[in-house]
Amino acid sequence: MALLVEAAREVGEIALACKARGLEITEKADGQGPVTDADLAVDARLHEILRAARPGYGWLSEERPDDAARLAHEHVFIIDPIDGTRAFIAGDNTAWAHSLAVTRNGVVTAAVVFLPAKDSLYAAARGSGATLNGAPIRATTRAGISGAKFLAAKPNYAPANWLGPVPDVARHYRPSLAYRLSSVAEGRFDAMMTLRPSWEWDIAAGALLAEEAGATVTDRTGGPLRFNAPRPLLDGVVAAGAALHAQILSRLDPDAPRDSLPPLRD
Missing domain, CATH: 3.30.540.10 (Fructose-1,6-Bisphosphatase, subunit A, domain 1)
Structure with a gap:
């Protein structure tokens, strides 16, 4: 370090x-x-x-x-x-x-x-x-999804990504995925997510920061993040305190279509 x-x-x-x-x-x-x-x-x-x-x-x-x-x-x-x-x-x-x-x-x-x-x-x-x-620094321990402070781009809130209504959360945005994860680690925001394929270099550092600050960090389906893959793309990222993370996953549709194109650079 x-x-x-x-x-x-x-x-x-x-x-x-x-x-x-x-x-x-x-x-x-x-x-x-x-x-x-x-x-x-x-x-x-x-x-x-x-x-x-x-x-x-x-x-x-x-x-x-x-x-x-x-x-x-x-x-x-x-x-x-x-x-x-x-x-x-x-x-x-x-x-x-x-x-x-x-x-x-x-x-x-x-x-x-x-x-x-x-x-x-x-x-x-x-x-x-x-x-x-x-x-x-420590991530928040907020449990309820309603009113939680989310860092995510607008397309993540499309109804097709969710089971039932889109959650009523406070929407915020930062272009840098690394900074979004760091902000969750700091506790300035309750959660961040990106549901489209994400390059490893955008995620790797921030993911450890959030985990070491007490957040749960997974791909969009709840799977663990593994790095140094032959094609270095992750299946999205969701980061939040354990209780809120579980709520987010319970509301996301795991069968929602993935973007067929590689992720655009921020």
Whole structure:
């Protein structure tokens, strides 16, 4: 975790410097959204720092071609250099983050989510709890779904996703999935969910933060999250305190159609 913290803080300075001098923006192939020179610079520096420190670890990152060799590694770095690139481009300093995680045999063991513009650094190591800027954080223990504060995009509330009426919850949104999970870990929101397929690099770090803060984190059907898959997509994510999480799953339709397209980048 100490290695991830040091790396996250260093690349935070890189991202802010790129933003200050003006971003170079291009579009990814296949409609996967924009990428900036900051995304690429952050990815390059993280690869340099982390692989130098742990040369025997595999690597999975949004901004680097996937290498199947990672599947043979016990430990793997799973990285999103900038989660919430569109918000980063737009100048919304509350909604983008660096997301860094280490997995061992498919399970996240250490994680950092850093919002450099807010100087908010969330960190967790498995079995050691979660912190925000060094102070312990806890997810809420709210049990009732009605009125709960949810972080989710509008399509998640489509009636087709639910058994019976759509729950009457307080709807909120943040572009970065890593930040949504961190906000549940912090207890600022009661739950987050995304019901479409989700890339591992968007989820890995925030999932451990939420778990170590006392939340239950699963895929959309209640299944466990496993990482470093050959195709690194998860079947959605639901995170909340145990009682609320159970209520959410009891209301979601497990047979609702999945989006047939890969998830678009935030």
